[in-house]
Every structure is written in structure tokens, then in C-alpha cells.
Amino acid sequence: MDSVLRAGAMYLALMVLFKIAGRRSLAELTTFDFVLLMMIGEATQQALLGDDFSITNGILVIVTLIAIDVGLSLLKQRSGWVSRLIDGEPTIIVENGKLLHRRLRHARLIEADVMEAARSSQGIERLEEIKFAIIERNGKISIIAKEN
Amino acid sequence: MSEDTDHPDLKSRNRPLREDMAYQLKVWRFERVGWYVLVLILVMALGGVFSRGLLSSRNVRSDDGKVGVEYEMFHRNGSTNSMKITLTERPNSPVELELAGQLLEGFSIETLQPEPLRSRSSAQGMKLWMQTDADGQATLYITLRGDAVGLFRSQITSSGTRSVRLVQFIFP
Numbered sequence: 001m002d003s004v005l006r007a008g009a010m011y012l013a014l015m016v017l018f019k020i021a022g023r024r025s026l027a028e029l030t031t032f033d034f035v036l037l038m039m040i041g042e043a044t045q046q047a048l049l050g051d052d053f054s055i056t057n058g059i060l061v062i063v064t065l066i067a068i069d070v071g072l073s074l075l076k077q078r079s080g081w082v083s084r085l086i087d088g089e090p091t092i093i094v095e096n097g098k099l100l101h102r103r104l105r106h107a108r109l110i111e112a113d114v115m116e117a118a119r120s121s122q123g124i125e126r127l128e129e130i131k132f133a134i135i136e137r138n139g140k141i142s143i144i145a146k147e148n
Numbered sequence: 149m150s151e152d153t154d155h156p157d158l159k160s161r162n163r164p165l166r167e168d169m170a171y172q173l174k175v176w177r178f179e180r181v182g183w184y185v186l187v188l189i190l191v192m193a194l195g196g197v198f199s200r201g202l203l204s205s206r207n208v209r210s211d212d213g214k215v216g217v218e219y220e221m222f223h224r225n226g227s228t229n230s231m232k233i234t235l236t237e238r239p240n241s242p243v244e245l246e247l248a249g250q251l252l253e254g255f256s257i258e259t260l261q262p263e264p265l266r267s268r269s270s271a272q273g274m275k276l277w278m279q280t281d282a283d284g285q286a287t288l289y290i291t292l293r294g295d296a297v298g299l300f301r302s303q304i305t306s307s308g309t310r311s312v313r314l315v316q317f318i319f320p
Contacts, residue, residue, distance in 0.1 A: 009320075020182030050226060084171065091172055092161050102157035106176040132164050144164065 002050070003057050007064035010048055014040075015086075022108065023088055027139025087137045094133035097146070107135060117141035198319060199224050206314075214309040223294040223318045228258055231290040235306050239284040248272035248311075249302030254318055258291040273302070294318040 018025070026033055048061050076083040093103050094114060104110065114133050118124035122143045132144040153173060160169040196204035199222040209216045218232040237243040242265055252273050264276035278286040297320045305311035 016182075020179055020186065022179050088175060089168060089172060090165055092165070092167065095161065100157040102155050106173070134165070 003052070003060040004064045006048055006050065007061045008068065010044055011065060011068050014044065023135065023137065023139035024107065024109065025139070090137055091135045092132055093135055093141070094127070094130045096132075097128040097130055099127065109135075109141075114141060114143075118143045196222065198222060199227070199229065208312050208314070210306075210310040210312045212309055215304060215306045215312050217304055217312050217314065219314060219316070221316055223255075223292070223316060225294045225297055225318055225320050228291050228293045231292055233288040233290070233304060235278060235280065235286040235288075237280050237284050237286070237306070239280055239282050241280055242277045243280055243286055244307035245276045245278055245288065246270055246272075246305045246311075247274055247276070247302065248305065249314075250300040251302035251314070251316075254294065254296045254298070254300035254316065255292040256295050258293050259289075260291075261289045264288070 026037065029037075049057060072086060076086060091103060091107065093100055093107065093109065099111060099114070111127070114130075115127065117133065117140070118130055122145050124130055124143060124145055129146055130143055131146045134142050134144075136142055158169050158173065160167040192198065194201065196202045199220055204220050204222040205218070206221050207216070207218045214236045216234040220229040223229055233245065235243050235245060248270065249272060264278055267274055267276045276288070278288060280286045297318050300316050300318065301313065302316070303311040303313045
């Protein structure tokens with residue numbers, strides 16, 4: 001019983017923590033983000049397994065995690081409300097070559113982040129060439145270039 | 149956050165996608181409040197609310213001063229903490245010590261040093277007999293491992309003295 005509760009509690013705790021961290025936090029994985037992710041994994045592992053290193057416990061924990069994940073995706077499919085709650089919504093941050101500063105500030109982004117995405121995805125050099133920049137639900141910034 | 153939601157930047161757009169900025173602002177507010185909560189948890193952890201710290205470490209003595217206990221008020225399930233019991237009695241004589249209440253329900257005793265002269269179970273817990281030194285002092289070091297979750301009240305009594313009451317909480 002406790003294996004299922006442990007896995008459920010950790011799933012919930014991590015989900016809330018990553019919601020607080022915001023969608024951008026681990027979207028562009030730098031080397032350090034990768035190390036950080038591994039450290040979080042290490043800390044989680046102990047809490048998930050406790051002092052029971054049996055195969056049964058390991059499988060129970062994995063079954064619980066996957067079951068919650070599949071269950072949530074089914075819920076998301078049926079209810080737009082749940083989907084919005086868990087995945088969030090895309091947000092426009094550049095409109096017709098102009099930064100929406102208030103939004104950037106809330107999303108903890110700076111112009112350099114937008115330009116980085118613009119260069120790497122569209123080869124855009126200047127802000128004015130961007131028609132729309134959007135923070136997608138997965139935290140990545142997608143760029144729509146102005147048509148010439 | 150003092151934010152004028154009427155600012156043109158924060159109005160919902162319909163192109164290239166339909167936005168709900170009222171909802172997005174709530175999400176951002178949640179992130180901001182969540183950040184404060186994280187900092188609060190950090191400060192609490194540094195203060196010892198989750199075991200091992202200023203707020204957790206206690207040192208209590210019985211009214212007559214003969215029994216003293218140093219212990220952690222907050223424990224975590226599965227982790228170990230030490231408890232130190234000091235007794236003052238007649239020199240070079242055996243002294244009785246009773247661990248009663250819920251102590252043994254919430255914790256398992258990993259080590260007990262020094263080895264008591266003898267021990268037996270009692271109605272509420274267990275009794276140990278220790279030997280005092282030439283100054284009439286006896287000290288017992290116990291390593292406790294939290295096995296359960298919740299609040300545990302226990303008392304530690306020495307023969308003929310008032311008891312020391314302990315309240316301990318074990319986090320999951």
C-alpha cells in the first residue's frame with residue numbers, strides 16, 4: 001500500500017513544484033539544468049523506494065507513476081478544464097515586432113531569450129522582423145516571422 | 149502583486165491564437181505565491197521545523213532536576229536522531245528508568261549506550277536499570293529511528309522522581 005501512496009505523493013509534489021517553477025524552467029535544457037534534473041532524480045528516488053529495494057516495490061512504484069500519467073492524459077482528453085490546469089495555455093509575447101513587456105516580466109523572460117529563439121528557429125536578426133513570438137505550453141518560444 | 153490588469157499588454161488577443169489572459173494572470177500569480185512558499189519552506193527547514201535545528205532540538209528537565217532529556221521534537225520517518233537522558237541519583241547505585249507512553253510505538257530503538265544493567269517490559273513501555281557514577285550521574289544515549297507518522301507523547305520517569313514529558317512529531 002505505501003508504495004502506491006509514496007509514488008502518488010511524489011508525483012503530486014513534483015507536479016506542483018514544477019508548476020511553481022513555471023513552464024520555462026527546464027524547457028531549454030542547459031548543461032547545468034541537466035545536472036540539476038539528475039540531482040532532483042536522485043533525491044526523488046530515495047523517497048519513492050524508502051528502504052525497500054525489492055523488485056516488487058520497484059515495479060509497484062513504476063506501475064503507479066505510469067497509471068497516474070495515463071489517467072491524467074485521459075482526463076485531459078475529456079476535460080478542457082483539466083487540460084488547461086495541467087498543461088497551461090500558450091501566451092503571445094511579441095506582437096507585430098513589439099515586445100509585450102508586462103507579459104515578459106510575468107513570465108520571467110528577457111528580450112535576449114526571445115531573440116535567441118528567433119535566431120535559432122528562423123534565422124531572424126531583429127525584433128522588428130518578428131510578427132509573433134509565443135511561449136508554448138511546453139515552455140519553448142515559437143516564432144512567426146513577418147512576411148516580406 | 150499590484151498589477152493593473154487593464155494594461156494593454158495584458159489584454160487577451162485573438163490572433164494568432166485565442167488567449168485567456170485572466171487565466172494566465174492567475175497562473176503567474178500562483179507561480180509568484182508558490183515562490184514565496186518555497187522560500188518560507190527553506191527558512192522553516194533552516195530553523196529546524198523539519199527536524200535538526202534550533203526549533204527542533206529540545207532540552208528538558210524534570211521539576212526536581214533529576215531527569216534531563218535532550219531530544220529532537222521533529223523527526224522524519226525512516227531517519228535516525230539521538231536522545232540523551234541524564235539521571236542524578238545516589239552515587240554508585242542502580243537507578244531505574246522508565247520509557248513510557250507512545251515512544252516505542254512511533255520509534256524503534258537502534259542503539260542504547262551504555263548497555264543497561266538489566267531491562268524488562270512494563271505496562272506502558274520498558275524499564276531499564278542504570279548504574280550511577282561516583283558523582284551520582286548516569287547518562288544514556290539512545291538512537292531513535294522514526295517508524296510511524298504523526299504525534300507521539302511519551303514520558304520518561306526515573307525512580308521516585310517526577311517524569312519528563314516529551315511530545316514528538318514524525319514527518320512522513
